[in-house]
Amino acid sequence: MNILIKNANVFDGKHAALQENVNIVIEQNLVKEIVGGSIPEDDYEAVYDANHHTVIPGLTDAHVHLSITGNSLSDGWRIDEKAVRSVRFAKEMLLRGFTTVRDAGGITFGLKKNIDNGFLDGPRILPSNSMISQTSGHGDIRASHAEERITDRIYASADLNSKLSVIADGVDEVTRAVREQLFLGASQIKLMAGGGFSSAYDAIWTVQFSLEEMKAAVCAAADFGTYVMAHLYTPASMQRAAQAGVKCFEHATLLDEETARIVADQGIWITPGPQLGREYPTTGLPKSTIKLIEDFRNGERSSTEWIDKYNLPILYGTDAFGDIHRAAEIQLDDFRLYKSRFGSFRGIVAATGNIHELIQLTTYQNPYPEGKIGVLEKGSFADLLVVRGNPVEDLDILADAGNIRFIMKNAAVYKNTL
Known part of the structure; x- marks a missing residue:
C-alpha cells in the first residue's frame, strides 16, 4: 500500500x-x-x-510489564487470566501513541506473536520474557513463607508457575534461565539485581546476584548477540552490575557521582523512571516508609543532576503495570516529569531516537529487523x-x-x- x-x-x-x-x-x-x-x-x-x-x-515506553495488570498476588490469577488481561493493556498503550514497548519481564510470548501476525492490536514488543531473580530477590514473588519450592522450577505460587519470573541461584541455574528466555525469543534479558518496593522479602538496600552469577547472565546473553538490563536502585547494586557488564540500568534512583562516572565510562543506558517522583500518598504509612519515600525523592533529584552532568544516555520508561487505569494516567503524564528533569528535547529523544540506538545492542535478537x-x-x-x-x-x-x-x-x- x-x-x-x-x-x-x-x-x-x-x-x-x-x-x-x-x-x-x-x-x-x-x-x-x-x-x-x-x-x-x-x-x-x-x-x-x-x-x-x-x-x-x-513513541516507545522502554519499561512496561504487559502481563501485570493488577495485584495478582492477592487476586490469585491463573496464567490464562494474565494473558487475556494483557490484550487490553497492550491495545490501550497503542492508542496512547506507544507503537513499541520494551517489556521488562512477564508473559508476552503469545501476545507478541498475535500482535505481530495481525490477530490482535497492540504495539511492537521487545520482550524480556521472565524476569530472572535469585531466591528471596525482587522477582521471588511468593506471597508468604508458606509458598515453597516443591521441586526444581515448580512452586506453590501461581505467579512463579506462570513464569512471570523465574528463580535461579548459582552460575548454572542463571545460565539456564537466560537461555530459556532466549529460546522464547527474548530480545534482551532482565535481571533483578537489587531490592524493590513490591516484593516482600528483599529490602531496597539488598544487593542481589553475585558478581559471578551476573557475569554468567551477561555472557549467555552476549553469546546470543544481546544485552542484560537490570532492576536496581542503589550504588552498590549498580557498581556490581557495571562490573559484570550489564548494559542498561532500570530505575537507578539513588545514582551518585562515583557511579555516574562508571556509567559514563562504560556507556551504560539508564531508564530513570519517576516512580516516587510522582505524587505518592503517604497518609497512614509508617514513619520508616515515609522516610524511605523522601529519601528516594531526594535521590531522584540528585540522580538527575549526575545524569545531566555526565550526559548519560536515557530512555523513557514508566514502569506501567498494575491497575490499567493507573497506567492510563501515568504513561503520557510522565512526559511532564521527564521535561522537568531533563528538558523537552532530551525527554522526547528518550522516547524516540535513543530507542533506535538501544535496539542496536540486540543485533540478531531484534525481532523487527526489517525497519x-x-x-x-x-x-x-x-x-x-x-x-x-x-x-x-x-x-x-x-x-x-x-x-x-x-x-x-x-x-x-x-x-x-x-
Whole structure:
C-alpha cells in the first residue's frame, strides 16, 4: 500500500530542528522518502493532510510489564487470566501513541506473536520474557513463607508457575534461565539485581546476584548477540552490575557521582523512571516508609543532576503495570516529569531516537529487523504520530492525549482526528 502524508513538520527522533512543510512517502509498511515540494496525489491509495502539525516517530515506553495488570498476588490469577488481561493493556498503550514497548519481564510470548501476525492490536514488543531473580530477590514473588519450592522450577505460587519470573541461584541455574528466555525469543534479558518496593522479602538496600552469577547472565546473553538490563536502585547494586557488564540500568534512583562516572565510562543506558517522583500518598504509612519515600525523592533529584552532568544516555520508561487505569494516567503524564528533569528535547529523544540506538545492542535478537524503530527517516517503519504543537519545544504537549491527532503503526491507522 502506498500512502502519502503531506504538509508535515517532521521531527526525525534525533535533531531538534524540524523538517518543515514536507511529504512523507510510505510504501508497504516503511517510509520510502521524506521530501519537500508538491507531489501528485493520484499515485497513492491514501493521502493524509498533516495540516502543518508536527509528525514524530511512534513513541516507545522502554519499561512496561504487559502481563501485570493488577495485584495478582492477592487476586490469585491463573496464567490464562494474565494473558487475556494483557490484550487490553497492550491495545490501550497503542492508542496512547506507544507503537513499541520494551517489556521488562512477564508473559508476552503469545501476545507478541498475535500482535505481530495481525490477530490482535497492540504495539511492537521487545520482550524480556521472565524476569530472572535469585531466591528471596525482587522477582521471588511468593506471597508468604508458606509458598515453597516443591521441586526444581515448580512452586506453590501461581505467579512463579506462570513464569512471570523465574528463580535461579548459582552460575548454572542463571545460565539456564537466560537461555530459556532466549529460546522464547527474548530480545534482551532482565535481571533483578537489587531490592524493590513490591516484593516482600528483599529490602531496597539488598544487593542481589553475585558478581559471578551476573557475569554468567551477561555472557549467555552476549553469546546470543544481546544485552542484560537490570532492576536496581542503589550504588552498590549498580557498581556490581557495571562490573559484570550489564548494559542498561532500570530505575537507578539513588545514582551518585562515583557511579555516574562508571556509567559514563562504560556507556551504560539508564531508564530513570519517576516512580516516587510522582505524587505518592503517604497518609497512614509508617514513619520508616515515609522516610524511605523522601529519601528516594531526594535521590531522584540528585540522580538527575549526575545524569545531566555526565550526559548519560536515557530512555523513557514508566514502569506501567498494575491497575490499567493507573497506567492510563501515568504513561503520557510522565512526559511532564521527564521535561522537568531533563528538558523537552532530551525527554522526547528518550522516547524516540535513543530507542533506535538501544535496539542496536540486540543485533540478531531484534525481532523487527526489517525497519527502523524510534526514528522517522528513509527505512523507518511507518510508525508515527501527528501531534498538535511542537513537543520538541514543549514536551507537556504529549502529556495530553488530545494533542495526539493521528496514530499510525506499520502503515495502519489507529486514530485520526485531523
